[in-house]
Amino acid sequence: MSRKTLVTVHLYLAAFFTPMVIMMAISGGLYLFGIKGQMNYQTLAHVTAPDWSDDSAQRTQQVRKLLQAQQLASDFEYLKIKGDTWYTRPTSREHFRLQQHGEQLRVDQAQPNLQAMMIELHKGHGPGWFKWFEKAFALGLLLVMVSGFIMGLQSPLLKKQTLVLSASGLIIIVLLALA
Numbered sequence: 001m002s003r004k005t006l007v008t009v010h011l012y013l014a015a016f017f018t019p020m021v022i023m024m025a026i027s028g029g030l031y032l033f034g035i036k037g038q039m040n041y042q043t044l045a046h047v048t049a050p051d052w053s054d055d056s057a058q059r060t061q062q063v064r065k066l067l068q069a070q071q072l073a074s075d076f077e078y079l080k081i082k083g084d085t086w087y088t089r090p091t092s093r094e095h096f097r098l099q100q101h102g103e104q105l106r107v108d109q110a111q112p113n114l115q116a117m118m119i120e121l122h123k124g125h126g127p128g129w130f131k132w133f134e135k136a137f138a139l140g141l142l143l144v145m146v147s148g149f150i151m152g153l154q155s156p157l158l159k160k161q162t163l164v165l166s167a168s169g170l171i172i173i174v175l176l177a178l179a
Contacts, residue, residue, distance in 0.1 A: 003154060010147040013140045020137050027118035037116025041097065041108045045070045049105040063088070067096065070107060077128055090127045092120035 001009075030036075047066065053059045060079055063086065067074040076088035076095065086098040087110075097108040112120060124131055152162030 003151070006147050006151055006154075010144060010151065013144045013147075017137055017140045017144065020133075021141070023118060024122055027115065027122045030115060031119055031122070035115060037119050038113045039091075039116050040111045040113070042111075043106060043108050044072065045107040047105050047107065049100050049103055063098065066098075066105075067107070072096065072107070072109075080125075090120070090125055090130075092117050092126040092130070 047070070050062055050066065053062060056079075063079060064074040064076075067088075073094075076090070078089050080087045080089050080091075084100045088096045088098075091110070092112065094112075095110050097110050099106045099108070120126060121130060121134075124134060126134075149162065149166065152158045155162075
């Protein structure tokens with residue numbers, strides 16, 4: 001691949017994915033600093049829990065019917081089950097939390113604030129199309145980094161700095177991971 005093509009690919013991918021890099025850095029950084037956002041819950045109903053099917057698809061349909069019976073939106077993509085608590089996904093927008101206590105089922109509506117929404121997207125809990133975009137982003141970011149590294153190695157003025165900085169980064173990552 002010619003240097004001109006490499007620079008063009010690097011530039012286009014870097015420019016296109018810059019907003020995503022910024023969103024991921026802000027949401028992940030704030031999360032690591034303990035600012036995790038807030039999910040606001042409002043209890044909407046207490047109902048008798050049905051006999052849940054063991055089949056995932058049937059269970060999803062049972063939840064859809066239960067929400068429809070309560071005149072609640074049932075346009076979720078899938079369910080995430082954590083013990084006796086179920087979440088309709090995506091959780092990056094308004095969704096429902098269902099908690100079973102014996103024979104009773106509590107239905108809560110959840111509304112994430114901006115930081116909680118970004119965290120849910122960051123974790124891959126967004127809509128299916130966004131997850132697809134995140135996969136493309138991962139590939140694009142990898143290509144940006146590899147193309148930048150190759151360009152650094154190809155430049156006589158930058159070759160030594162590229163190798164020293166990359167080796168330093170690798171050593172620090174290994175040391176921190178093993179610490």
